[in-house]
Amino acid sequence: MKPNGVAIRALRTAHACGLRELARRTGLSRPYLSRLERGKRGATPETVLLIANALNVPPEALTSEDQK
Template sequence: MSVKPDGPAIRRIRRAQMMSLRSLQALTGLNRGYLSRIERGLIHESADQRVRTIANALQVKPAAITQEEKT
């Protein structure tokens, strides 16, 4: 299953926690380039588990860093 990550929200939360992209990489095990592309909005869909991993590292609910489908 894939979800739409909200890159700017991820960046805002990460920066508010004074966390570097390298630190987020270390916490999630995800590639730093991949995380950067998500934050810049270049990745429009991501695996649900990856988004959950990012949310856990940021200590927020997945809904805080995903976009709702607008119909």
């Protein structure tokens, strides 16, 4: 499972959620989330689930199997 940073950012902004708020909701750091959105970091399935739960979306909405 690979996180799709573009999808994460799009869903986060669509939910009017800033990085600071997403960090608060997930317990993850803002720098980590920023790098994740830019494709500079990977994520565990547990991390993807944390973000999905915080944004109220299914985890599949945040992943892309065809990303490199």
